Structure formats: C-alpha cells, structure tokens
Amino acid sequence: MTKARVTVIDIAKAAGVSKSTVSLVLQGSSLVNEGTRSKVNAVMRDLGYVYNRGAANLRQAGAKSRIVGVVVNDLTNSFFAELAVGVDMVVQSAGFVQFLSNTGESIDRQREVVASMREHGISGLIVSPARATDAADFKPLVAAGIPVVVVVRNLPGAKVSSIVSDNQAGMMSAVQHLAGLGHKRIAFLGGFPDTAVFDDRLAGYRSGVEAAGLDYHEELVIASAPSRAGGVEATGKAIALGHRPTAAVCFNDAVAFGVCDGLRARRLEPGSDFAVVGFDDVIEAQAAVPALTTVSVDPQGIGRRGAQMLLKQINAGKAEAETVTTAVRLVVRESCGASMSIKIKQDSA
C-alpha cells in the first residue's frame, strides 16, 4: 500500500518542527520542550513510524548497534539452548537483540557466521567455540574494538574474557562423594583428551582420588566421544578390565546416560550394581531413570553472566580480558546409589 516508509522528515513536516527536533525526542533528550515532545510522539504514533536503526547506526560511526552475536557449538544440546536463553534474557531487557547461530562444531561455519555478524555490525560477541578453534580466530574482532566473551570452553592464549565452570572442583567433589560411599575403584569415563575441558576435569578427578587416599590408576581413565554412544563404548572397556571399577565419574551427562545403557546391556543396574555420576545437569538428568547424580553447572546462569559481562564491556567501551570460573555443585540423585535407602523409605510413607 503505502510504498514509501515514513521517515523522521515526514514526522517533522507533520508536526511542524525540524528533523533535528524529532531526532532529539527520539533519543529522549532533555533539551526538548515537553509540549513539542508529546506532539511529536503523537504524530509518530499516527503515522506508524518505525525507527531505522541501520541509518542511526551508520551515523554513529560503528558504535552502538545494539546487537550482540551469540554462537554456540551445538544448539540441539539442551545445555546450550539453556545458555542461549540466559543470554537472551539479559540482552533483551537491556534493549539489545541477539544474533544466534549454531555451528554444529564446524569451524568453517563458525568462521562464516562470525564474519557475517561482523558485517552486520554486532557490538559484542558471546561464543562457545567449536572444537579445535584457533585462539587467533577472534583476534581481528578484538582489534576492531569488539568485545568477545568466550563461554563454557576456554581458549587458552586468546586475549578475551571467558566464563567457564569450575570443572576441577566439580569433578573432585564427585569423586569424593563416591569414595565416601565406600567405592575404591572409580573410573573416569568419556571425553576427548585434546580439549581444555577434558584436562580440567581429569585433573579434578585425580585430585579427588588422591584426596580420598586412593591410588591413581591410569587404566581407569578411558576416553571416548563425549556422547551417549561414547559412553556405552567406554563402559565396555571398563567392564573388561581385570580389576573392575565399581563406580564411574563421567565426562558429561550424555556419556553418563550412555554408561547406564551399557551397564543395562550387561545386566548391571546403574545405581545399585554400579554407581555413575555425570557432569552438567542437563534437563533430562532429573527425569531419567534412575535420576542422574551429576554436577550441576547452571548453563542459564552462565549465559546470563556472560551477557552481563559483555554488556559491561560494551558500555565501558574498553574490553579488558577478565576471566571468571563459576561455582558448581554436586546434586545427589539416584544413579550413584547414595539415596537408595532413603528413596525406598519415602515411597512406603
């Protein structure tokens, strides 16, 4: 219908003021008279004016586009979906809008979407990098003064802010919990050994083992893909061991689920015959049977926190790399065997 979009000049004409004045009320300047302000606002409503952020952004010399980019490595994983929701929350209420892209662990896709986002003039970026991302990949961004916050997986060597969960402490407490239940041979199952997260969690495992006064045995750490399938695979190897473990801490919840599957396939019941604990506390963890004992990392909280950090840097105009590790806590459910007796009691009550 009305082919031409209505512009600030149309408003000015209709309200009998100059475009500069209209611009002023747009930015909520205190310079404009209350009367004119309301008149202009009324006219804007009447004509159905929509602000053209692109044009504004052009003049404001690449400063404030009010767009943040978010790129995650696997959105189908509810962990990252939650993370995105957390980011969206704070970003939205700060009047920003988010570009969200999924890389599916593809480093090429990641490069593409980051480039695309940059062309669109994002004022900041939150990224959970795909595996094997080069720390230098974000160099151009920060050189251009665009703050970057890396979450979940850290990028050693990159001069950017990051938020990771306390992988070490989390794994340590998991091991100590199992040791407290009387387990002497506790395996570490799953995960790719070439990642920083793996190293951290393994280190935590080792500290836990030592803190519990047990010996660290190399054969008890069995790597695999960090997926359900990887979990069952690792289980097979663990069970085949001469001196079998009686419990396992897993690289993440997906692996833990796989371990449960693998156990059942061998007529072992997770929780009673073999204790398993996961890491992440994904949504499915508490609904599973048996409910998964796991280390809760609150991805939504990480998302919120990351967004806050990013917004702070955007507003400050200066991005000095800051790195925080967020606390985690062990949530004890059924798969570790700890609450068996309690649960039975509750049921019969």
Added chain:
Amino acid sequence: MTKARVTVIDIAKAAGVSKSTVSLVLQGSSLVNEGTRSKVNAVMRDLGYVYNRGAANLRQAGAKSRIVGVVVNDLTNSFFAELAVGVDMVVQSAGFVQFLSNTGESIDRQREVVASMREHGISGLIVSPARATDAADFKPLVAAGIPVVVVVRNLPGAKVSSIVSDNQAGMMSAVQHLAGLGHKRIAFLGGFPDTAVFDDRLAGYRSGVEAAGLDYHEELVIASAPSRAGGVEATGKAIALGHRPTAAVCFNDAVAFGVCDGLRARRLEPGSDFAVVGFDDVIEAQAAVPALTTVSVDPQGIGRRGAQMLLKQINAGKAEAETVTTAVRLVVRESCGASMSIKIKQDSA
C-alpha cells in the same frame, strides 16, 4: 590501533579506481574487468576491509537486509530448540543471519522483540506465537511487506503463511494403534482447551475413537497444563474415574512423562499396567524408561521448511499466504505396551 574503519573509498584510493568500481566488484558484477576485480580484491584483503551491510541496506531502501527474525515461545523446550536449528541451517546457507528471541509465552515480550527486530530491518519473520497472541499483531508487518511465517501454532484469521503438523491425523493414528492392542477405554489427557492445537488433537482423538468403533465419552478427556506437572494431575483424575481407562493419548510428550510419573506414584507401571502415548517425539522420548511411544513431528524439519518458505517469499517480493500441514508418524516404542514381548525376546538373544 587503526581507529578509523576502512571503507570502500579507502579501497578505491589504494587500488587506483573509483568507489563505484569497488562497489561493483563487491556485488560481483560482470561489468568489471577481470584484472581490476582481482586487484581490488587483493587490496581489500590487505587492508582488512569489512563490508558495512548497514550502509548498503540503507541505500537499498529497506529491501534486502539478509536478516530473518525468529521468535519462539519456549526455547528451553528442546522441541523449539530443534526448530531453531532447522531454521538456522537453511537461513545460514542462504547467506542470511537470524535474530533469535525467546518470549517464554509472554505476549509483551513478543511484542517488544518483534518491534525491535523490525527496527533492525528484518526481511522476514518466523514465529511460533506465544499463547493468546492476537492474530492482528502481525498485521503491520505484512502491511509493510515483510513476509511472516507462523509455525507450530496457527493463528486463525491472520493472513500469513503457516506450517503446522497434522495434529488430527497424528492423534487419530495413536488412538487406532491403542485400540488395535485391545484397549476399549482410552483417555485424552492434558492441554489447555482454548488453543487451536488442542482442538485439532482432540478432534483427531474423537475420529480415532469412532473409527475404531468405540464410543466417545466426555469424561475421558481431561484437560490440564501441557506440562509434566499437568500430566500427573490429569492422571489422578483419570484413575479416580468410576470406570477406569486402561490407556491414554497425551496432549504432548511433557504431559506423557507426567502421566508416567503419576502412574508410578500409584504403583502402576506405564507400558505394562497402563498404556501411554505422547505427541511431539522430543529428544528425551526415546531415552526415557520406558521409551515413549509418541507421534513424531520432526521440529527440525518444520524449521527447515518454514525457513525455505520464508526465503521464497522474501525473494519473490510478494508474500501470498500459503499454509501447509506436515505429515507426522507414530513411532511405537515401549510405553504403549506393544513391544513388550518383542523386547524381551531381543534381550535374551
């Protein structure tokens, strides 16, 4: 460092051509000589030029921003996360980028994010509307020539394209499957009665009941919140009925999981003592115990399809409302009791 961003003029100067020529190579025009093209490209690489889509978009009169907006009502639900991934896939490979926002069923948030997206000049919108969204809410968008595709929940009365799954056929086949297993009293559990989706699924239930030669009993349809909690609530009411049902089709998978919980709380085992089938086939469905028999709707496929439809309309420049319903299929797992014998056989093999 280099404070000023490098522009097309800088490139022109450095390459010894005019800005118009640079612009031409930017758009891959066939008008420019092969020699100049490669020289210009080289210079762009050297100076680290980044295209300013905002500026381009400004000149191109609101035409092609290469941004599509995606708003979903609940991103924490993996159904919608999958949907978003589907959209992202096709949108990304078409060289677009997506604004993704989560409304969490808040109609105010929805209004805000849509307005914000509009200010940013999206060239199209895919939306799974929050509950109680007014069909007129998207009127201004389509009036401005911005194509809108509604997915999952349709918006009767709105003149926009939509993609919904075949709720009726899906529910009907679920009921017929249960009837085929010998069930005579089949309940319909969960969901809010004031939604279009509920109506469709209920209609499918009714057709299924009648097609199986059973009677339709009003007391067997029990509404509730479409959530896990709603499921247990509905289960309570169903069990309390004078003449108990022996099976239930549920509004969605969340309700179905709740029904399983409710059953167990009453010492009934889902699958053997009472058959339950869900709707959606969320990721957790196959991992659950018992694995959930459910109607699979392939959210990622809906996302891809919706994105394709939207892109088509964007490219056509003309948005004529088109509505497609996607096929669904019943996937039989354990919770309906059908595969019990088979499963046992497999295990002992």
Added chain:
DNA sequence: TGACATGATTGGAACGTTCCAAATATTGAA
C-alpha cells in the same frame, strides 16, 4: 575515416539518521 556499438569506469545524488555550530525564543534582572 567516421559512426556506432560495446566494454569499463566514474562522479554525484540519494538512503535515514545524528551531530555540530549557530540561530532563535524566552526569561530574569538591572
């Protein structure tokens, strides 16, 4: 050789906003 088509290139003039410096209106005090 001139006329003409074709191939490459190029200066402005937009696009819709914000910013600056300057102009104008209003007010209070002398």
Added chain:
DNA sequence: TTCAATATTTGGAACGTTCCAATCATGTCA
C-alpha cells in the same frame, strides 16, 4: 527597556554504501 543568560530549535554536513546517467576507451563495420 535592554542585556545577558538560559531554554529550545534548526539547517547543513557527515556516515558508507548503491544507483543512475554520463564519460571514456576500445574495437567493428561500412
């Protein structure tokens, strides 16, 4: 009434791109 101070308003000139019409080389044909 006049002046200065303050409160409001206002024309350009940007911002980085694309588009249009126009220019400038070439090569071709009669």
